[in-house]
Amino acid sequence: MSRPRCERCQRPLAHCLCPLIPQLDSRTRVVVLQHPSETAHALNTARLAALGLVNAELRIGEVFDDLAALLATPGYRPVLLFPGDEAEVLQGYGQDKHLPLMLIVPDGTWRKARKMLYLNPLLEALPRVTLGAVKPSRYRLRKAPEAGAVSTLEAIVQALDVLEAPAAFDALLNPFEALIEGQIRAMGLDVFTRNHGE
Template identity: 70%
Template sequence: MPRPSCPRCQRPESHCLCPLIPHLASRTRVLLLQHPSEVGHALNTARLAALGLANAELRVGERFDDLDALLADGACRPCLLFPGEGARPLAEVAAADPRPLLLVVPDGTWRKARKLLHVNPELAALPRVTLPEGRVSRYRLRKAPMPGALSTLEAVVAALEIAESPTRFDALLRPFEALIQGQIEAMGEETFRRNHDKAERPG
């Protein structure tokens, strides 16, 4: 029989993260587009971001037929948080115009995220922004797939702190840290050390 789960954070009731999830305001609007394969992932960090931000929305799917409507916000400047040719530093884009950003964030493995861009041409057409190099993920369960790879939640926090400096958004990371620590304790220190040496995916 499955354990009862919290309907909000979707964690087992005995490990509910809701008391740790903040409710933060932001000028930046965040649109999280999650590949369906991520929904059941233990570290569903896009969901944590959506729950913790008042001005965030989480959509799940591969093809988003209403994407034009989602992006049609004249008060905000849409941009895609994803590396690629022509991507500009987020700080540079944020400083170029006083209007707030609409930050579109694909959520999935690198392969799945690229697929989202492929099947949604509206995404591929957006101006791309990137974070500064050299950031280190707090995702300690497995090794990052490449230098500077962050979980979706970590990337959103970093992006907001750049776009809305000096406002801090690191309170969003509290449930993320608790989730990771709980999984490390559940698997045991020896298993954690063994798994930590294996290759990994972004979250």
């Protein structure tokens, strides 16, 4: 029999993260497109981002039939947060009078994210943006596949911190930190140090 779960954060009730999840407003609209294989991960950072941002949503799938309508949402300029040679480094809005961004964020392994772009030509066609100087990941439970790799939540926080400076979105990382600490406690410090230590 499975343990009862919180309907909102999907964590076991004894480890509910809801009290740590903020409700932050942002000028930027954040839309996370999550590959279905990511939904069952214990560290589902995309869900935390969608819960902690008022102007965000999480969509799960590989093919998104309503993408044209989503990208035509009035009041936003859609861009894809995804690295690549043609990706522009994000800059703050500052005095920018243009429409705020709708930041489309694929969530999945690199291979699965690329497949989502391939299966959704409208995504592939979007202007791409990327982070400039990437802060080191706090994701101590996973070896990064390459330097500068961060979790989906961390990428969103860093993007919003750049776009909407001086506003800061680090409060979104509080439930993430608690989640990681809980996982480390569950595996035991010795096991964590052996498998993930320096």
